Amino acid sequence: EIVLTQSPATLSLSPGQRALLSCRASQSVRSQLAWYQQKPGQAPRLLIYDASNRATGIPTRFSGSGSGTDFRLTISSLEPEDFAVYYCQQRSDWVFTFGPGTKVEIK
Amino acid sequence: QVQLQESGPGLVKPSETLSLTCSVSAGAIGTNTYYWGWIRQPPGKGLEWIGSIHGSGSTYYNPSLKSRVIISVDTSQNQFSLKLNSVTAADTAVYYCARRLPRIGEPGGNHFDPWGLGILVTVSS
Numbered sequence: 069e070i071v072l073t074q075s076p077a078t079l080s081l082s083p084g085q086r087a088l089l090s091c092r093a094s095q096s097v098r099s100q101l102a103w104y105q106q107k108p109g110q111a112p113r114l115l116i117y118d119a120s121n122r123a124t125g126i127p128t129r130f131s132g133s134g135s136g137t138d139f140r141l142t143i144s145s146l147e148p149e150d151f152a153v154y155y156c157q158q159r160s161d162w163v164f165t166f167g168p169g170t171k172v173e174i175k
Numbered sequence: 176q177v178q179l180q181e182s183g184p185g186l187v188k189p190s191e192t193l194s195l196t197c198s199v200s201a202g203a204i205g206t207n208t209y210y211w212g213w214i215r216q217p218p219g220k221g222l223e224w225i226g227s228i229h230g231s232g233s234t235y236y237n238p239s240l241k242s243r244v245i246i247s248v249d250t251s252q253n254q255f256s257l258k259l260n261s262v263t264a265a266d267t268a269v270y271y272c273a274r275r276l277p278r279i280g281e282p283g284g285n286h287f288d289p290w291g292l293g294i295l296v297t298v299s300s
Contacts, residue, residue, distance in 0.1 A: 102286035118283050164237075
């Protein structure tokens with residue numbers, strides 16, 4: 069089973085700042101990695117799939133990059149509604165795994 | 176626009192079976208173009224995939240839960256269901272259903288979109 073590790077666990081930033089979130093896989097997942105945003109009391113929302121493709125309706129300030137084992141989610145300029153928890157996810161060998169999440173909080 | 180909604184008991188006793196249903200709008204299950212999945216999230220913790228099913232009934236499960244899980248589909252009702260037996264307090268979680276993308280036969284990595292709102296199931300006597 070592929071294990072996903074996310075860093076940092078918590079990111080304290082102010083609105084308008086740039087957020088850089090990392091996801092590392094224990095083995096190569098090629099470019100088959102997705103990112104989700106989850107706000108309290110809500111279901112996760114798909115942001116990015118296949119490492120760098122924005123899902124429908126996702127603002128352009130969200131971008132994804134990486135391949136193999138190292139991936140990054142960038143939020144270019146944080147809006148108040150972006151403070152949330154972010155998860156990465158992969159599927160390999162018929163098993164889906166999620167990372168433990170990065171919480172982006174207001175500084 | 177596909178919508179999903181979970182339903183079922185919010186309280187299950189230890190050692191009993193948790194049963195949930197996911198209702199899918201717009202007859203999407205019957206098209207057989209997607210897989211569908213169950214994912215859960217214990218309070219304050221991360222996400223755990225439980226298993227996935229195709230409209231034909233083909234399934235695959237998380238190895239860590241496989242011995243206790245059955246996922247089934249009823250295309251006539253546009254629903255798929257989850258049964259998790261021998262539950263303990265560790266199975267207390269919000270349970271989500273979701274559509275797996277991309278369509279069958281399309282390239283790319285698998286991901287989930289959209290998701291249902293989720294249903295909290297508490298295991299307690």
